[in-house]
Amino acid sequence: MAKVADKYFKADEWKVIEEGFNPDYGEVSESIFSLGNEYLGARGYFDEGYSGSKLIGSYFNGIYEMTKPEYGHYKGIADFTEFMVNSVDWLYTRIEIDGEQLDLATSEFEDFVREIDMKTGILTRSFVWKTKSGKRLAVKFERFVSMTQVKRTTQKITIKPIGFSGEIYITSGLDFSQIHRNERKNLWDCKPGTIEKGEDIFMGIDGTTINTKLKVYSSCKVNAEYESLEEVNEEKIVAVKLKANLEDGKDYVLTKVTNNVTLRDDGDLAVYDKEVEAVKSETETACTLYDKLEKENIDWWKKVWDSSDITIANDPENQQGIRFCIFQMYQTYHGAVEGTNIGAKGLTGEAYNGNAFWDTETYCLPFFIFNNQEAARNLLYFRYKTLDEARKRAEVLDCKGAFYPIATISGRECCNLWQHASLQLQASTAVAYGVWFYEKMFDDKDFLKKYGLEMLIEISRMLATRGDFNREGKYGYYCVMGPDEFQMMVHNNSYTNYMAKFTLEYTLDKINEIKSEDPDAYKKVAEKVAFDESEMDTWKNIKDNMILLYDDKTKLFEQHDGFFKLPHLDVDSIPISDFPLYDNWSYDRIYRNDMIKQPDVLMFMLLFISKFSQEQLKANYEYYEPCCIHESSLSPSVHSILASQLKKDDEAYDFFGFATRLDLDNYNRNTNQGIHTTSIAAAWMNIVYGFGGLRSDGEKLSVAPSIPKNWGGYSFNISYKGVVIEIKVDKENVYIKTKGDGVVELNVYGKNVEINSEGYKCEVE
Numbered sequence: 001m002a003k004v005a006d007k008y009f010k011a012d013e014w015k016v017i018e019e020g021f022n023p024d025y026g027e028v029s030e031s032i033f034s035l036g037n038e039y040l041g042a043r044g045y046f047d048e049g050y051s052g053s054k055l056i057g058s059y060f061n062g063i064y065e066m067t068k069p070e071y072g073h074y075k076g077i078a079d080f081t082e083f084m085v086n087s088v089d090w091l092y093t094r095i096e097i098d099g100e101q102l103d104l105a106t107s108e109f110e111d112f113v114r115e116i117d118m119k120t121g122i123l124t125r126s127f128v129w130k131t132k133s134g135k136r137l138a139v140k141f142e143r144f145v146s147m148t149q150v151k152r153t154t155q156k157i158t159i160k161p162i163g164f165s166g167e168i169y170i171t172s173g174l175d176f177s178q179i180h181r182n183e184r185k186n187l188w189d190c191k192p193g194t195i196e197k198g199e200d201i202f203m204g205i206d207g208t209t210i211n212t213k214l215k216v217y218s219s220c221k222v223n224a225e226y227e228s229l230e231e232v233n234e235e236k237i238v239a240v241k242l243k244a245n246l247e248d249g250k251d252y253v254l255t256k257v258t259n260n261v262t263l264r265d266d267g268d269l270a271v272y273d274k275e276v277e278a279v280k281s282e283t284e285t286a287c288t289l290y291d292k293l294e295k296e297n298i299d300w301w302k303k304v305w306d307s308s309d310i311t312i313a314n315d316p317e318n319q320q321g322i323r324f325c326i327f328q329m330y331q332t333y334h335g336a337v338e339g340t341n342i343g344a345k346g347l348t349g350e351a352y353n354g355n356a357f358w359d360t361e362t363y364c365l366p367f368f369i370f371n372n373q374e375a376a377r378n379l380l381y382f383r384y385k386t387l388d389e390a391r392k393r394a395e396v397l398d399c400k401g402a403f404y405p406i407a408t409i410s411g412r413e414c415c416n417l418w419q420h421a422s423l424q425l426q427a428s429t430a431v432a433y434g435v436w437f438y439e440k441m442f443d444d445k446d447f448l449k450k451y452g453l454e455m456l457i458e459i460s461r462m463l464a465t466r467g468d469f470n471r472e473g474k475y476g477y478y479c480v481m482g483p484d485e486f487q488m489m490v491h492n493n494s495y496t497n498y499m500a501k502f503t504l505e506y507t508l509d510k511i512n513e514i515k516s517e518d519p520d521a522y523k524k525v526a527e528k529v530a531f532d533e534s535e536m537d538t539w540k541n542i543k544d545n546m547i548l549l550y551d552d553k554t555k556l557f558e559q560h561d562g563f564f565k566l567p568h569l570d571v572d573s574i575p576i577s578d579f580p581l582y583d584n585w586s587y588d589r590i591y592r593n594d595m596i597k598q599p600d601v602l603m604f605m606l607l608f609i610s611k612f613s614q615e616q617l618k619a620n621y622e623y624y625e626p627c628c629i630h631e632s633s634l635s636p637s638v639h640s641i642l643a644s645q646l647k648k649d650d651e652a653y654d655f656f657g658f659a660t661r662l663d664l665d666n667y668n669r670n671t672n673q674g675i676h677t678t679s680i681a682a683a684w685m686n687i688v689y690g691f692g693g694l695r696s697d698g699e700k701l702s703v704a705p706s707i708p709k710n711w712g713g714y715s716f717n718i719s720y721k722g723v724v725i726e727i728k729v730d731k732e733n734v735y736i737k738t739k740g741d742g743v744v745e746l747n748v749y750g751k752n753v754e755i756n757s758e759g760y761k762c763e764v765e
C-alpha cells in the first residue's frame with residue numbers, strides 16, 4: 001500500500017496529545033480534537049479566534065442547507081445538493097490586554113499543549129501568552145459537550161497573570177456570522193440577540209437557514225467576575241465585552257454553559273418555540289451546571305469504557321488508535337436522537353457534505369449492534385422515516401418500490417454524480433442487510449412488523465424492476481456500478497447481483513413468516529403498500545435465476561461481465577506522487593483497466609463470510625487484493641479481516657495499522673477535512689471480526705481468536721442478548737466470560753460453549 005504515516009500526535013493509551021503548535025497542521029488538529037454527542041459537534045478550533053488557516057466548524061445533526069448547481073436537467077440526475085451547514089460558534093471568545101488581541105497566528109506564546117482525554121471527553125489547551133507589552137499569562141481552555149443532556153455544551157477559560165496585576169478584556173458570546181467554506185457566504189438569517197444580566201449573563205440568539213428554513217436557537221450562561229460590561233453589537237453575533245481585573249498569581253475563571261434547541265425538517269415549530277421559552281426561564285447557574293454536567297460526563301464515559309473498551313498489550317500506538325476509533329464512534333452516534341444518521345465525516349468536517357452513505361448499514365451498524373441496540377435501531381429507523389423519499393427516487397429512476405439514496409441528509413438523493421446516484425444499488429441492499437442483521441441479533445419482531453417488512457417489500461419491488469431477464473431467462477442488473485467506483489455502467493456486478501438475490505430471498509422469507517405468525521400485522525403492511533401476492537412469484541423467479549458470475553474450477557467470482565478481460569494494471573507501478581488518483585488522472589483513465597478502488601467481490605464475501613469456503617476466500621482474495629489501491633478508507637479493514645481468516649498474519653496486521661490510525665497519522669493526507677468516521681467503524685470490526693474471529697452471519701455467534709505476533713495480548717467486549725461478554729486473548733490462551741449474571745451460548749473455535757461470569761478458557765488455535 002502506497003500510504004505512509006505522518007506522525008504528529010504523541011502516543012498515549014488514553015489521550016491524544018499535541019505538544020507545541022504547528023500551524024501547517026492546524027486543520028488536521030481541529031478534526032482530531034473534534035467533540036460531538038450525536039446532536040451536535042464542534043471541531044477543535046481555537047475559542048479565542050485565529051487569523052491563520054482554520055475551519056470554524058460547529059454543526060448540528062440534521063441541520064443542513066442546499067444549493068442548486070446551474071446545469072441542464074436530465075431525469076434522474078439530482079439537481080441539488082444538501083450539505084451540513086456550519087452553525088453557531090458557541091465558543092466565541094476574544095481576549096485583549098494592552099490593546100493586543102490574543103491570536104496564536106500573531107501573538108507570542110510557549111508551552112502549548114492540547115489534549116483530549118478519552119476517558120472523560122474533556123478537551124484542554126494551555127500555553128503561556130507573552131504579550132507585546134512584556135506580560136506573561138498562563139491561559140487554559142477547557143471544553144466538553146454533554147453526553148447526557150445533548151443540547152448543552154460547556155467552556156471554561158482560566159487565566160493566570162504571571163508577575164503582574166492588571167486589566168483584561170474578555171468578549172464572550174454566540175456567533176452565527178461564519179462564512180460557509182464551499183458556498184463562500186453566510187447561510188443564516190438571525191434575529192437580534194438578547195442579553196440579560198443577573199448572577200450569570202444570559203445571552204440568546206435565534207438563527208434560521210436561508211434556503212431550508214431550519215432553526216437553531218442558541219443560548220448561554222456566562223459566569224465571570226467583571227468591573228464593567230459592554231454589549232457587542234455586530235450582525236449575527238450576541239456577545240458581551242467584560243473588563244476585569246487580574247491579580248498576580250491568581251486564577252481568573254470564566255465559565256460558560258450553552259443550550260441549543262434545533263428545528264430539523266421533521267420537527268414541529270410549536271414544540272421548538274416552547275422549548276426556546278423554557279430555556280429562557282431556566283434557573284440553574286452556569287457553575288452549578290458545569291460541575292453537574294462534568295460529573296455526568298465522566299460517569300457516562302466510564303460506562304462506555306466498561307462495556308466497549310478494547311485493550312492491546314505491547315502496542316501503545318494501536319492502543320491509542322483503537323480507543324480513538326471507539327471514542328469517535330460514541331461521539332458521533334449513540335442513539336440519543338431518533339431520526340438522524342451518520343455522515344461519512346460524522347460531525348467533524350465538511351467533506352462529503354455531511355452526507356450519509358451505505359457506510360452506515362455496511363460499516364457502522366456492526367459496531368452498534370454489538371455495543372448499543374438502541375443506536376442500531378435508531379439508525380435503521382432513519383431509513384424508515386425516509387422511505388417516502390426513497391419511493392419518490394425509485395419513481396424518478398423508472399422503477400417501482402424504493403431506491404435509497406447513495407448520499408443524503410434528509411432522505412432525498414443529493415449526489416449529483418449520476419454514475420453513483422443512478423447506478424449504485426448498494427444503499428438499498430444495505431438497508432435490507434441492516435434489517436436482516438438487526439433482526440438476526442435481536443429478534444426484534446416489533447421492528448420488523450412496524451418498519452422492516454415495509455422497507456423490504458419496497459426494496460424488493462425496486463430490485464424486480466431495475467434489472468432484466470436476458471434471452472436465456474437469466475436475471476441480472478445492467479448499467480450499474482458496484483462498490484468499486486472505478487468501474488461504471490457495468491453489467492452483472494457480482495456484489496449487486498448477490499445482494500439483490502439475498503434481499504429477495506430474505507423478503508420472501510419474512511413475508512411468509514409474518515403472514516403465518518401474525519396475520520393482522522402482515523395484513524396491515526400488505527394493505528399499506530397495496531401488496532399483490534403474485535409479486536412473490538416474480539421475485540422467486542428472479543432470485544432463482546439471478547446471474548452469479550462464479551466459476552467452480554477457479555473458485556472466482558468475476559467482478560462483472562468482462563472484468564477478467566480488462567487490461568491489467570500493475571498497481572504497484574503507480575508512482576506515489578500520482579495519489580490521490582482523482583486529482584492526478586483524468587477521470588476516464590481510472591476506468592480503463594482492472595484496478596479496483598475498494599473491495600467489491602471481497603465485500604459481499606465478508607458480509608456473508610460463513611457461506612464461503614476457505615478455498616473460495618483464498619482464491620478471490622489473492623486475485624482481487626493485488627488489483628486494489630485502497631483509494632477508499634473503507635478498504636483496508638475489509639482486507640485485514642479476510643487476511644486474518646486466511647492466516648496471512650503480517651498482511652492482516654499491516655492493513656490493521658493503517659485502518660486504526662488512519663486519522664491520527666493522517667495517512668490519506670485529508671484528515672483536515674474531517675475524521676473518516678465510517679471507516680473507523682470498520683477499524684473496530686478489524687479487531688473484533690479480524691483478530692477476534694467473530695462471525696455473526698451463521699447459525700450461532702462464534703469467535704476464533706488469533707493474536708498478532710508483536711502483541712502481548714488483547715481484549716474486547718461485545719454486547720450480545722443483553723449481556724456484555726469479555727474476550728481476552730494472550731499468547732497462549734483465550735479467556736471468555738460474561739460481565740454480570742447473564743449466560744450466553746457461543747461457538748468457540750467450532751465448539752458450542754456456555755459462557756457465564758465464571759469464565760471459559762481454551763488455548764489459542
Ligand code: BGC
Pocket residue numbers: 344352357358359483485597598631632633634678
Ligand atoms: C467510497 C464509498 C463511500 C463514500 C463515503 C467513497 O470514497 O467509495 O463507498 O460510501 O466514500 O464514505
